Amino acid sequence: MFNIESVSEQHSEKIQAIIDSKTKPLGALGELESLAMQLAKIQFSTADYSAANALAKSAVKLTLTAPHLTIFAGDHGVARAGVSIASSDVTRQMVNNFARGGGAINAISRQLGWRLSIVDAGILEPVVSTQVKDQRLGKTTHAINQHEAMSSTQVDLGFAFAKAHIDELHSKGCNLVAFGEMGIGNTTIASAIMAAVMGVPAAETVGRGTGISAQALIKKQQVIEQALALHQDKLTDPKSILRCLGGFEVVQLTAAMLAAAEHKMLIVVDGFICSAAAMLAIQTNANVKDYMVFAHCSGEQGHEKMLQWLDVKPLLNLGLRLGEGTGAALALPIIQAAVSFFNDMASFSDAEVTNVT
Numbered sequence: 370m371f372n373i374e375s376v377s378e379q380h381s382e383k384i385q386a387i388i389d390s391k392t393k394p395l396g397a398l399g400e401l402e403s404l405a406m407q408l409a410k411i412q413f414s415t416a417d418y419s420a421a422n423a424l425a426k427s428a429v430k431l432t433l434t435a436p437h438l439t440i441f442a443g444d445h446g447v448a449r450a451g452v453s454i455a456s457s458d459v460t461r462q463m464v465n466n467f468a469r470g471g472g473a474i475n476a477i478s479r480q481l482g483w484r485l486s487i488v489d490a491g492i493l494e495p496v497v498s499t500q501v502k503d504q505r506l507g508k509t510t511h512a513i514n515q516h517e518a519m520s521s522t523q524v525d526l527g528f529a530f531a532k533a534h535i536d537e538l539h540s541k542g543c544n545l546v547a548f549g550e551m552g553i554g555n556t557t558i559a560s561a562i563m564a565a566v567m568g569v570p571a572a573e574t575v576g577r578g579t580g581i582s583a584q585a586l587i588k589k590q591q592v593i594e595q596a597l598a599l600h601q602d603k604l605t606d607p608k609s610i611l612r613c614l615g616g617f618e619v620v621q622l623t624a625a626m627l628a629a630a631e632h633k634m635l636i637v638v639d640g641f642i643c644s645a646a647a648m649l650a651i652q653t654n655a656n657v658k659d660y661m662v663f664a665h666c667s668g669e670q671g672h673e674k675m676l677q678w679l680d681v682k683p684l685l686n687l688g689l690r691l692g693e694g695t696g697a698a699l700a701l702p703i704i705q706a707a708v709s710f711f712n713d714m715a716s717f718s719d720a721e722v723t724n725v726t
């Protein structure tokens with residue numbers, strides 16, 4: 370269903386030679402070098418003869434164009450079980466806040482230069498604003514400990530919506546996407562998905578989300594255990610996991626990542642909920658991982674274990690546990706720095722510096 374090319378290793382040696390020709394000790398730009406290598410493999414991945422030629426002459430440039438961050442918002446039936454500090458009304462209130470430019474993600478995006486889309490993937494009551502894109506799959510999901518969260522028709526519609534959104538960004542020249550989410554109760558959803566995908570008990574995936582009490586944490590774990598037991602025979606593939614345990618925003622996050630990789634966009638993954646969607650995207654098509662950068666390790670218990678399972682290294686560890694795409698947004702200047710050194714740094718020969726490699 371998704372046609373995602375794995376990145377080519379064809380030019381790796383030439384790309385490494387360019388990185389190593391720069392005026393620095395070998396490897397001294399650390400993770401920036403890994404990012405440059407990843408992006409170069411994505412952008413020079415064709416068997417194109419001219420790309421190979423340009424690489425040989427170190428004339429090729431990496432590009433970052435129209436960086437775009439999309440926040441998907443959704444509401445969750447499970448929020449009624451007392452698994453969050455907030456009620457579902459706060460999802461709509463925060464979407465309204467984003468629409469008016471008042472969220473943390475708005476402030477950070479203005480500072481760093483992300484363009485923002487706010488997508489209503491299915492919150493209780495829609496927000497009337499031209500700033501909010503209607504991709505609603507329903508009013509709210511069913512409580513996952515009582516029922517399948519949604520129908521397979523809703524999952525499919527979410528995939529279609531997300532793909533159309535990404536196709537539009539691509540047609541406008543965007544080659545770097547980040548995603549965030551907003552949805553009271555969605556750390557319960559992400560913990561349940563993590564448990565289903567990794568085959569570990571809820572106790573290993575549950576965390577405090579927005580900051581619930583020790584007592585509420587026990588309740589939250591029970592709810593996840595009930596959901597896993599209720600759907601245990603159906604948690605066999607990503608779309609079934611999304612149907613049984615998902616959220617409307619998690620469905621669209623998963624599909625958006627897959628669609629972005631089809632277009633060879635770099636995908637910046639945010640915290641716990643976005644990483645749960647990334648797990649499902651990778652289960653759907655393992656090649657998507659080549660296009661992903663994991664921006665940060667969230668303060669949410671379980672995220673570190675999830676990242677270890679994914680075998681990825683996050684760029685930042687700032688104790689953020691807000692969501693909204695805030696961690697992903699912060700990765701932009703780091704990615705820009707990787708592109709700048711690759712494109713603009715002098716080589717030892719250009720700068721007449723003794724080659725120390």
Ligand SMILES: O=C(O)c1ccc[n+]([C@@H]2O[C@H](COP(=O)([O-])O)[C@@H](O)[C@H]2O)c1
Nearest residue numbers: 453552554555556578579640641667692
């Ligand atoms: O991204 C994260 O790692 C993260 C960790 C904890 C909480 N959140 C945000 O908090 C909300 C979910 O928390 P909760 O307690 O309602 O499940 C949702 O709107 C997320 O954006 C996000």
Ligand SMILES: Cc1cc2nc[nH]c2cc1C
Nearest residue numbers: 455459551579691692693
């Ligand atoms: C106020 C608030 C802001 C948020 N942003 C993302 N998740 C959130 C949850 C709450 C409760």
